[in-house]
Amino acid sequence: MGGVSIKEVARAARVSPGTVSNVLNRPERVAPATRDRVTRVIRELGFVRHGSASTLRAGHSRTIGLSLMDIGNPFFTDVAAGAEDVASELGYAVILGNSGGSRAKEEHNLRVFAEHRVRGVLITPSDGDPRRLDGLREHGISVVLVDHPAHRPDLCSVTVDDVAGGLLAAGHLLDRGARRICHVTGPLTIRQCRDRREGARRALAAAGLDPESALETVEAPAMTARAGQEAAERLVASGRLPEAIFCANDMLALGVLRGLHQAGVGVPGDVALIGYDDIDFAVASAVSLSSIRQPTYKLGRIATELLLDECGNPGEHAHRQIMFQPELVARESTGR
Amino acid sequence: MGGVSIKEVARAARVSPGTVSNVLNRPERVAPATRDRVTRVIRELGFVRHGSASTLRAGHSRTIGLSLMDIGNPFFTDVAAGAEDVASELGYAVILGNSGGSRAKEEHNLRVFAEHRVRGVLITPSDGDPRRLDGLREHGISVVLVDHPAHRPDLCSVTVDDVAGGLLAAGHLLDRGARRICHVTGPLTIRQCRDRREGARRALAAAGLDPESALETVEAPAMTARAGQEAAERLVASGRLPEAIFCANDMLALGVLRGLHQAGVGVPGDVALIGYDDIDFAVASAVSLSSIRQPTYKLGRIATELLLDECGNPGEHAHRQIMFQPELVARESTGR
DNA sequence: CGCATCGGATAACACGTTTTAATCTGTGCC
C-alpha cells in the first residue's frame, strides 16, 4: 500500500536502482535513451520518491521550519506567505509552528524542527535571548531571525527600522500641526514597541519639544483591537484628549478608532490618528487609516532566500543583517 | 555534525540500541533502573530522534499536510490555528501549503505532501472534483475536506451550513424592515457563494417576496475589500440604492462600507449592511459590522481530530460529514 | 591486434531507527 519503490521502477525499466536514483538526482550522468525509459516507467507506475529515505541517506532534508508569533496577525501571515512562496519555488517544504508568543510553545516548535532535521529555521524570537538557537546550529541547522536584529556577526537577520518608523509617524503628526501627541503602545517588553516609541521621542525632540512632557504614553496590555478600544475609552473618560494619537500597531489603531467613534470624537476632525504595519484592513476601514508601511511579504521572501543560501553554500555564505526602511502612508485618518 | 545517534546513546548507557528505542517508544517494557539511566544519558548527550529514520522504518510519519486557499484571509488562518493547535497537542507537525486558489499550486502541494509521506491531508479543494484526492488515498494518506462537503460516504468533511447562513443574513435584513435587498457576492463558481445566495433567496420567498425581482445580485470578481468598494461605487452611481445589502464575505462588506461612507451614504441610517464570516476586523470597524459567525477555529480543530482519528484507527474509523450551523451577530451596521 | 581509455551502468554498503525472534537471568515450584 505504501507505494512503489525505486527498486520496482528499476526492475520494470530493466535497470539498477542506482541508475534510477541517478535519473532523479543527476540526470546528466545517464544516457538519454535510458533516462527517457526510466522517466516513462516512473510516470506509468506513479512512483513518488520517499522523502524520509532520501533525507536519511543524503543527510539533509528539503524542509524549513517557520515559527510564527501570531498566526492571527496579518503582519505575520504576510511574512509567512513570502516565506512559503520562496520555499516552494526552490523545492522546499515549510513546517509551520505557531508559538502565540509563548516561550514554551516556541521551544516545542524548535524541538519538532530538530527532530524533522529541517535544513533551516525562520523565527521571530519572543525574547531577546538567541542562545537557545545555538543548540539548533550545533545540529547543523541554519537560523535566520525575522523582524528581530541579530546582534552577532554569525547570524542572518531581516528587520525593518522601527526607530525610523516611529520617527516617520510622529513627524507626520507634527507636520499636521499637532503638538500634544499621545502614543498608544503595546507591552514595552516587546522590542518593536520600545523602538517605535524611541523614534517618536526623537521626532518630538527634533521639533524642539520635550519628549517627556509632550508625549503621553499609554501602555496597552496587548496589541489587539480590543485593547486599543479600551485605551481610547480611558482617554476619552480622562477628558484630556490629545490632538493626535500614534498607535504602535494597526490592530491597536483600529480599536482606538472605534473607541473614539463611539464616544462621538471625530477622526481626523477632533483627533488625528496613525497606526503601524499598514495591514490590508487599514485601508478598508470606514475612515481609512494612515499608517507606516513595512515590506512585510518581502521580509519573508528575503529571509527565506538568505536561509536557503546559507544552507546551499555553507562555506561561502556571508551572514547579513538586513534592515529595510519603512514608509509613511498618509490617508484620511490624519486629514486628507 | 548531524547529531548523536541512538547507537552512541546505547554505548554510553551500556545498553543495546533496541533498548534505547524501547525507552523512547514503549517505556513500560523496560526496567525502571535502566530506563532512568538511558533517559539521563539522552539528556546529557543532547540526543534528538531522527524523524526521517523513524518514519522510514515505522512506515508512517507524525506529520500532516495543510493546503490553504488563501493564507491572507482571516477565515483560513483561523482554521489553520485550530489545526496547528490540535496537531501540536497530539505530537504531529504541520506542513503548510498555500495554494492561493491556484489549482496547479494545489497539485504541487499534494505532491510535496506525498513525498513527505504525511499521515493525512487537510484541504479546502478549489474545485468540486475530489478525484485527485484518490491518488493520495491509494498511497495510504487520509484526507479530510475543510469547508467543502464530501458527497461520498468514504470521506470525512467539516463544513458550515452556508444556505442556513444566507437565510439568517437575509432574514435579519427582512426583520429590520428592508424589502429591496441587494446581494454583493463573489464569483458564483465558488460553492460557498452559491449556497449563501440560495439561502438569501429562500428567506425572501418565505417572506412572500419574489426572489428574482426582490434580490438584486451584484457579482464581484473577487472576495476582497477592493472589489467590495468598487461594487458600492457602482451601486451609488446607478442612483438606485437598496434598503439593505448582504455581502457574501466580511472582506467585501468592509469594502462596501467604505465605498458607501465615501459617497456620503450613512450606515445603517440610509442602508443596512451585513457581512459573512465575522472576522475579528468586523467588530473593529468604525461602524461595527453585523455578520454571520462561523466556528472557524473549531472547524480546524474538529477536522484535525477527525483526520488523526482516521489515521490512528484505520479499521474502526467511521467517516463523518459534519456540518455546523452558523450564527447571526447583529451589530451597528444593521441598526442597534 | 592488443592495450589504454572512458562513458555508462551496477553492486553493495550505509544512513538511524523499529521490531521480531531469540537469548539471558533470576525466581518459584516440584
Place this chain on the structure above:
DNA sequence: GGCACAGATTAAAACGTGTTATCCGATGCG
C-alpha cells in the same frame, strides 16, 4: 537440583534511498 516461566535485554533484519567503488563494453590509438 532440575525445570518451567516470566521479565528484561539483545542481535539482527529490515525500511527506501544515495553514493562509492567497481565493472563492463565499446571506442580510439599505437
